[in-house]
Amino acid sequence: MNQKLQTINTKLMKLYESQPNLWEKQKLIQKILAEENWVLKLDINTAYAILQDLTIPQANLAKVYLTLLNEIK
Amino acid sequence: MVEAENIQALLKEYPYLKDIAQTHLLLTESDYKKYEKDAQLKYGFAKTISINLFQELFLNPHYYVYVEKLFNDEINQLVISYVSNGDTMGRIELTKSELLTSLKKIVVETNNEQLAFKYQFLANLASFAQYQKKVAKEEVTYNIEGQDYTFKMQDFITFLTLDNFDFVRICLDNEIKTIKGVAKKYFFYALSKSITQQTLDNYLFSQSFVTHYQDLTSYSLVDYQAINTLMTTQDPNISQIQVNQELHDLIYRDMPQDYTTLEKAIYIYIKLCKTLTYDEEFYAGLQRGKVAEKHEDIKHVATISPTNNKVVCYEFTAIYGKLLNELGLNYKNYQTFEEKFGGGHAMLYFRLDKFLISADAVVTILQGDIAEAKFNHPLKGLHANNRSPETRAEFKKAFLKVYEYLARQDKSIGEYPFMQNESFAQIVAKYRQLNPKLPDITLAERLDILLARLNDINKVGIDNLTYLVTLRKILFSEEELRNIIKFTIISNSETLSQETIRASVIITVNENGLRENPEANAYYLYNPNESIQRITKEEIIKNLTLNIYHYLNTVDIIPGINYGGRK
Incomplete structure (x- = not known):
């Protein structure tokens, strides 16, 4: 799942190239996603905000979040 | 002379204070309080004294007696107190150098001739020349790292009076290995033992002399703090400790051959943390009973292996100490309460060259x-305690190098999250600044996530509880953890065999407040490695009554259950 999120993030960074504020946010998200087990190091509210910024639909947020947690061995 | 008469009256009233009055300048409470309201003179490190009282020390013959006692070395410092209901209270302390430095200031400000004369007289008694005259011909001998060395005091004085450039150069130049034919660090060690803070308090040294002395004794230029510490291992049980061969082999198996002794010591620590696990039964059993007896038997240490890997603090310490000893390092096993094996929480200190760890x-x-090592999280338990920040940084660098190596071997976790932890926090903080309004997530949704996750985790023993603590932290705010959801770890003997107990968790939830309407509290029982289940209040009370459940302490009790815990 994290890999999928990284792919979305790369696409969004390209898309936002001419929108510095949005691009900067994605740049920070890129760094966060690169952190091993990042989902265990953030409160759930910040993690959901990141998923929303990655355009994950509201209805899928819990499912994606749980998948990220499940992936940590 | 009102004060002097007052003091005589005091001593008449409390004759037993006569002895203390020999060494302390005693004032009446009203005089002392009166002085406290005066304009104050700052001196030493954040200390103050009334300017009037300070001047009186030299002008009032009764007070001046104590100044004379100080300069005649009859007392170490001038102490001023007051008497209240027969007890001495308050305390103003002045050393010779504090007294002289402050007096010089007052003389400059007031031009008082009498004070100026006193200053000249006293400054001469405590001058650098007097100090030099007193000690220059003295020799001192110290046993350093097992061998006797003799030093001339004059050599220490000469060294501290060097100009700053030469002083720093000699300290920092690694090519300069000796001073007066003795290892540089040994010379500094002997200097710090021969010239003490009391020496500085008693004489007027130049500012550069004092600065050089402080630079040396803070170990900021050269770290010799470890000299003469832990010359032997201090562990009464070391001869009885045996490390299991399988465990020994596993610890050493992948250790890089080119590691320094420091890196090896760090490697062994982290590898032990990754291999061994804390015995949850011991935890749940409140560190008492049969399980405690097992761990308190020192022979049990030899049975701890990669597969039989449940330990408690003193077993970990015993194994680590023994392995350090194999590396040729001395250590001190420190136990709270008692010296016998298992007599309280255990940890150890060891010395490795200049490092005090x-x-x-x-x-x-x-x-x-x-x-935490099993998750490659930052570790908190292995420290260099040296005062020198450079030494601590050197240790940290070696620590991170070894941890990174070990973390990379641990393919199941990934790489080394601990390395970027600080910068990760900064990145997240920046991200939050761009997202001032974070989404709200209902308690029910977060609870669902928690329950789903707990049903799925499959870690070893107590590591499940460590994971639960992490989940608790990321899913719920501190306020929620105070008011609407509570995790209570209990000792649970309702298990597979009658002989064992384990740590379970009761999760209590009430969106409207755990204490406001406890009848509506919902309870869940989490047994590590089993599915989480709802449990009724009645079942909990029954299990507490039958001693199947025990609280681990009397404070962390299950909300809404009026049984057990703090009365």
């Missing part, structure tokens, strides 16, 4: 290094 893998049970 402490090791405590179980600072807390659920979040000690023995738990």
